[in-house]
Amino acid sequence: MEPLQIPPVNLILLAPLLTVVGWASALLLVDVFLIPEGKKKLTGYLAIAGLLVAGLVGLPLWNVSGSTFSGMLVLDRYSLSLTWIFVIVGALSIAMALDYLPRHGIEQGEFYPLIMFAVAGMILLAQGTDLIVLFLGIEALSITLYILTGFAYPRLTSEEAAMKYLVLGAFAAGFFVYGIALVYGATGTTSLAGIAEFLGRQTLVAEDQTLLLAGAGMVLIAFSFKTALVPFHMWTPDVYEGSPTPVAAFMSVGTKGAALAALLRVLAFAFEGVQAYWLPVLAALAAITMVVGNLGALGQTNVKRMLAYSSIGHAGYILLGIMVASERGAEAFLFYLLAYALTNLGAFGVVIALEQQGESVWSIEDFAGLYQRRPMLAVAMALFMFSLAGVPPTAGFMAKFFIFTAAYEGGLGWLALVGVITSAIAAYFYLRVVVKMFMQEPAREVQPELNRGLNADIIIAGVATLLIGLVPTPFIFLAQQSLVALGG
Amino acid sequence: MAYLNWLIWLIPLLPLLGFLLNVFVVRRERPAGLLASGMVLGAFVVAVVAVIGLAGLPAESRRIMSTGWQWISTGAFQVPFGIMLDPLTAVMVLLVTGVGALIHIYSIGYMHGDPRVVRYFAYLNLFITMMLFLVMGNNLLILFLGWEGVGLCSFLLIGYWFERRSAAEAAVKAFVVNRIGDAAFILAMLAIFASFGTLNFYDVEIGGVIQPGFLERIPEILGRTVGPSWQPIAVATGISFLLLIGATGKSAQFPLFVWLPDAMAGPTPVSALIHAATMVTAGVYMMARTESLFQESLATQSWVLWIGALTALIAGTAAVAQWDIKRVLAYSTVSQLGFMVAACGMGAYVAAIFHLLTHGLFKALLFLGSGSVIHGTHDTQDMRRMGGLRTAMPTTFWTYLVGAAALAGIVPLAGFWSKDEILAHALSHGNWPQLIILFLTSLLTAFYMGRQVALVFYGEQRDHSYHAHESGRVMTVPLLILAVGAALGGLMNLPFSIPGGHWLSDWLNPVLHEEPGEFNLALALLATAGAVGMGYLGWWVYTRNAARVKVGGKDPAYRYTGDIWDGMEEAWYLDAAYNRFVVAPFRALGGFLARVFDPQGIDGLVMGIGRFFTWVGGGVRGLQSGYVRTYALVFTVGVLLVLGFVLIFTR
Numbered sequence A: 001m002e003p004l005q006i007p008p009v010n011l012i013l014l015a016p017l018l019t020v021v022g023w024a025s026a027l028l029l030v031d032v033f034l035i036p037e038g039k040k041k042l043t044g045y046l047a048i049a050g051l052l053v054a055g056l057v058g059l060p061l062w063n064v065s066g067s068t069f070s071g072m073l074v075l076d077r078y079s080l081s082l083t084w085i086f087v088i089v090g091a092l093s094i095a096m097a098l099d100y101l102p103r104h105g106i107e108q109g110e111f112y113p114l115i116m117f118a119v120a121g122m123i124l125l126a127q128g129t130d131l132i133v134l135f136l137g138i139e140a141l142s143i144t145l146y147i148l149t150g151f152a153y154p155r156l157t158s159e160e161a162a163m164k165y166l167v168l169g170a171f172a173a174g175f176f177v178y179g180i181a182l183v184y185g186a187t188g189t190t191s192l193a194g195i196a197e198f199l200g201r202q203t204l205v206a207e208d209q210t211l212l213l214a215g216a217g218m219v220l221i222a223f224s225f226k227t228a229l230v231p232f233h234m235w236t237p238d239v240y241e242g243s244p245t246p247v248a249a250f251m252s253v254g255t256k257g258a259a260l261a262a263l264l265r266v267l268a269f270a271f272e273g274v275q276a277y278w279l280p281v282l283a284a285l286a287a288i289t290m291v292v293g294n295l296g297a298l299g300q301t302n303v304k305r306m307l308a309y310s311s312i313g314h315a316g317y318i319l320l321g322i323m324v325a326s327e328r329g330a331e332a333f334l335f336y337l338l339a340y341a342l343t344n345l346g347a348f349g350v351v352i353a354l355e356q357q358g359e360s361v362w363s364i365e366d367f368a369g370l371y372q373r374r375p376m377l378a379v380a381m382a383l384f385m386f387s388l389a390g391v392p393p394t395a396g397f398m399a400k401f402f403i404f405t406a407a408y409e410g411g412l413g414w415l416a417l418v419g420v421i422t423s424a425i426a427a428y429f430y431l432r433v434v435v436k437m438f439m440q441e442p443a444r445e446v447q448p449e450l451n452r453g454l455n456a457d458i459i460i461a462g463v464a465t466l467l468i469g470l471v472p473t474p475f476i477f478l479a480q481q482s483l484v485a486l487g488g
Numbered sequence B: 001m002a003y004l005n006w007l008i009w010l011i012p013l014l015p016l017l018g019f020l021l022n023v024f025v026v027r028r029e030r031p032a033g034l035l036a037s038g039m040v041l042g043a044f045v046v047a048v049v050a051v052i053g054l055a056g057l058p059a060e061s062r063r064i065m066s067t068g069w070q071w072i073s074t075g076a077f078q079v080p081f082g083i084m085l086d087p088l089t090a091v092m093v094l095l096v097t098g099v100g101a102l103i104h105i106y107s108i109g110y111m112h113g114d115p116r117v118v119r120y121f122a123y124l125n126l127f128i129t130m131m132l133f134l135v136m137g138n139n140l141l142i143l144f145l146g147w148e149g150v151g152l153c154s155f156l157l158i159g160y161w162f163e164r165r166s167a168a169e170a171a172v173k174a175f176v177v178n179r180i181g182d183a184a185f186i187l188a189m190l191a192i193f194a195s196f197g198t199l200n201f202y203d204v205e206i207g208g209v210i211q212p213g214f215l216e217r218i219p220e221i222l223g224r225t226v227g228p229s230w231q232p233i234a235v236a237t238g239i240s241f242l243l244l245i246g247a248t249g250k251s252a253q254f255p256l257f258v259w260l261p262d263a264m265a266g267p268t269p270v271s272a273l274i275h276a277a278t279m280v281t282a283g284v285y286m287m288a289r290t291e292s293l294f295q296e297s298l299a300t301q302s303w304v305l306w307i308g309a310l311t312a313l314i315a316g317t318a319a320v321a322q323w324d325i326k327r328v329l330a331y332s333t334v335s336q337l338g339f340m341v342a343a344c345g346m347g348a349y350v351a352a353i354f355h356l357l358t359h360g361l362f363k364a365l366l367f368l369g370s371g372s373v374i375h376g377t378h379d380t381q382d383m384r385r386m387g388g389l390r391t392a393m394p395t396t397f398w399t400y401l402v403g404a405a406a407l408a409g410i411v412p413l414a415g416f417w418s419k420d421e422i423l424a425h426a427l428s429h430g431n432w433p434q435l436i437i438l439f440l441t442s443l444l445t446a447f448y449m450g451r452q453v454a455l456v457f458y459g460e461q462r463d464h465s466y467h468a469h470e471s472g473r474v475m476t477v478p479l480l481i482l483a484v485g486a487a488l489g490g491l492m493n494l495p496f497s498i499p500g501g502h503w504l505s506d507w508l509n510p511v512l513h514e515e516p517g518e519f520n521l522a523l524a525l526l527a528t529a530g531a532v533g534m535g536y537l538g539w540w541v542y543t544r545n546a547a548r549v550k551v552g553g554k555d556p557a558y559r560y561t562g563d564i565w566d567g568m569e570e571a572w573y574l575d576a577a578y579n580r581f582v583v584a585p586f587r588a589l590g591g592f593l594a595r596v597f598d599p600q601g602i603d604g605l606v607m608g609i610g611r612f613f614t615w616v617g618g619g620v621r622g623l624q625s626g627y628v629r630t631y632a633l634v635f636t637v638g639v640l641l642v643l644g645f646v647l648i649f650t651r
Helices: A011-033 A042-059 A077-103 A111-127 A131-149 A156-187 A192-201 A205-224 A235-242 A244-269 A271-297 A303-323 A328-356 A375-391 A395-407 A413-440 A452-470 A474-481 B003-024 B028-053 B087-110 B117-136 B140-158 B165-196 B217-222 B229-250 B259-265 B270-277 B279-287 B298-321 B325-346 B349-376 B392-410 B415-427 B432-457 B472-493 B505-511 B523-543 B564-570 B571-597 B606-615 B626-649
Strands: A065-070 A071-073 B063-073 B079-085 B204-206 B210-211
Touching: A011 A065, A011 A071, A011 A077, A042 B087, A042 B204, A042 B210, A065 A111, A071 A077, A071 A111, A071 B063, A077 A111, A077 A244, A077 A328, A077 A452, A077 B063, A111 B325, A131 A156, A131 A205, A131 A244, A156 A192, A156 A205, A156 A235, A156 B028, A156 B505, A156 B626, A192 A244, A192 A271, A192 A395, A192 B626, A205 A244, A205 A271, A205 B270, A235 A244, A235 A303, A244 A271, A244 B003, A244 B079, A271 A303, A271 A413, A271 B626, A303 A328, A303 A395, A303 B063, A328 A375, A328 A452, A328 A474, A328 B087, A375 A413, A375 A452, A375 B003, A395 A413, A395 A452, A395 B165, A395 B217, A413 B140, A413 B165, A474 B063, B003 B063, B003 B117, B028 B079, B028 B087, B028 B117, B028 B392, B063 B204, B079 B087, B079 B117, B079 B140, B087 B117, B087 B270, B087 B349, B087 B472, B087 B505, B117 B140, B117 B270, B117 B279, B117 B415, B140 B165, B140 B259, B140 B270, B140 B279, B165 B229, B165 B259, B165 B571, B204 B349, B217 B229, B229 B270, B229 B279, B229 B298, B259 B270, B259 B325, B270 B349, B279 B325, B298 B325, B298 B432, B298 B571, B325 B349, B325 B415, B325 B432, B349 B415, B349 B505, B392 B415, B392 B432, B392 B472, B392 B523, B392 B606, B415 B432, B415 B472, B415 B523, B432 B523, B472 B505, B523 B606, B523 B626, B564 B571
Parallel strands: none
Antiparallel strands: A065 A071, B063 B079, B204 B210
């Protein structure tokens, strides 16, 4: 019998990921045994510190690249940049939660390590170059999110949201596994590079092609669920509405971003050879996602639901960058992700500030007359709304402009047209929030609560939104550098 | 002239500073008004100094480019955050800051005592900043920044008195209609970048590297295109047509002018500044700036010409039949913008800019005059409730008369010269149908101004529920200054070969490359006679029949025109048509989509599909929540569509 070969493992390449996982595991114990009840905020600060350390650990790896675990995981600049984005998203989400949890009476120390585990799942998605690893990443992310969604358990909507998310998520996971199996059946491998090599090497016989396409289609469906593309989006508004607001914020940018980042790698490397098949599907999904997401937001009076639909629409725009299989497209994708993540986290931060204790109503009416009471908060929210709507000189405008030009140049002019028209419609509902804040008297007494964590989130997001809009060049440069030596 | 490089940045930055201070620091009315006015006045002074410096340069080098920083830099995609000052920008900047400063000062009196006045001045300063970026930007992206910015400020200011339902609705309407134009503008930018590889207007040198501009290279670039011979023309037509749609939104042209009359719900100084003198001229400015692109496409040019001429006529007829003092002026503005757009369509860009400048002066005067009337009659806007105000408000009356005569085109006031130049150009280039339309419109213009002056200032006061009084000095002094401008503005571009003649043509020549227009004495005489005659007629009819004008009653002319009058009053029912054919179906679609895709209102169709698949699938029923079942079913439909497409249709 031949001895089992253990492939060489280079743990350095996984340093940020291991830092997050290790820190989170340790923090769970520390939280239980060392941090007394009522001081759980400390756990939150430690979690933020852990995420920042993971980000710093990544810094010296900028010029390192390589793969390990038999080519199942890779470290390249693309994954590293995404890691940084996810770390920031995680840290800002925790910052938002610091006072949110006690205010709503749901403070539990494990909330913070759970967010860290979710970030770890996202990093895994960014680094994975094998369908199995991507599945692991998605599940690690999803399982923590099921818990986090139901974290506000005294509230019925929260439990309901977790339940819905779990049932549908399991449904989608089934598609993913089955898709992987079919792809394996057709190509004999689950590695992205292997699939690409197989497709490049030979022409498929009819049965194998059917297997491969069905498999790829199912993998695409699973990703579409995670990124909430129409018609796989139905859970989104309910889940965002029901889950604790910091979790909704985290999901709206983190989960979406990680799944899209992995999708980019899968499509651009593994299935590049069958682009002719998935491009029309993805184009159709993007188009209806943009239309339905933005039209769906039009009628919402609940801000959380409005932001949920808005995030659906934005996924459609981000998809444009993925479809254009060019560097410009990938660059625009990364830039959009960053701009959208920071803007949306800021917007959710303001929503949290306005969320009253023990209430589960997020009526747009609560924004009425905010300018009179808290001018700075209103100006910040206006900035986020303009950025989401794509008004210059904010980050959102630059991002939209890049992604539409990339799409136009990449021969997807009609999708750029759909994008421009839907974002023209979208401006209407973002502006409604601005109208409420600046052009109406307060409907009822709402006392915005701002504390350190929330302040930091809103200030960081606000400054970044303006900075990326005014001086986008360094960020574009970073995105370009991230794509150097991007490999499967 | 190195100092100009930094000096011109002060022009937009001073009002921006005023805006920031008013938003974050100032809390009281008086300092807010003084600060805002001071900043715009400062910008005007800087602009004068800069333009004098610019005039000191030889004609061919009158283009100051100043780059703040590289805004976008990715591969071939280079856009600087840069502004410029050239002759075309110079006249726009002087108009915006000059008229803007007067209107700021006027606002101190007009808005006195308003509870949110600090915010008002902040918005006004932000508007000036954005308008300056619009006219000073040295690339399309900065122009677009200003374009969106002025739209936003316009929106905020139309809805400034948001307690009034009409104001809030008008604000949203303006915004939505403008979005149509903006979307076209973005598409035009994408197409320009894809076709020309740059968004810069002119070559910019940054750090020794020349970044090319597209405006001066259009024939070259289009000539280089490989492919069928019609392609360059198709590209130019497509892009310029998209830009035209953008202009019809912002400059309130047919079929998108419907927002402007409603925009009168904003404070009157706002109407004067934004909805008459500056913002609405952005489309005309943009077309003049990208003139070399429009010149490549005869098809677009004829569209521009027809849209301008028809807008002028439609809005001119509508202005005749209005009762609201501001709506008359609003339709008149749309009509005059039509003159400018038509001039662009004829290729007479100098005439368009000339009319833009003189119109900016006398229309601002008229709006501020109407504001003075509204102020002095305690918020009366219905002209049926006015009458005989000339004795109570002498300064307002005399200045208004100057503005009305200038608009009507009475020699030798400003409007005569600029309108005549457009008509003369139409004549000399044989654009007969448009010449006739524009000439008829100018007769209508004189008529409705005569009617308005008679209704407001002559006869007896018809409603005695208020005591009319003249406005204070802070409001009448700007009126006097603007009246001087409206009287003498024509001196800018006298159509004679005398010293100082053709000044504007010569000044703009480096940008627009246009020879001075010809003067046609016969046409000028005819137009003047027509204007005087129709103006007198309008005045005469409504002073003779003043007794028949009743509060809430019909117009005396209604007896003779009937339905036609109703049509004019409603601007030929364009609004109603939009509501019927666009707004209502869109609402229905939105409601439908909300029902289908928003789980809160699931019914009918989806449940139907749901039942169908439940019936097909049988076992899916086991899930507990009806909603989750529905979601899973929609999911399944998606799966079937995706897999079906991949497996069947791509074979």
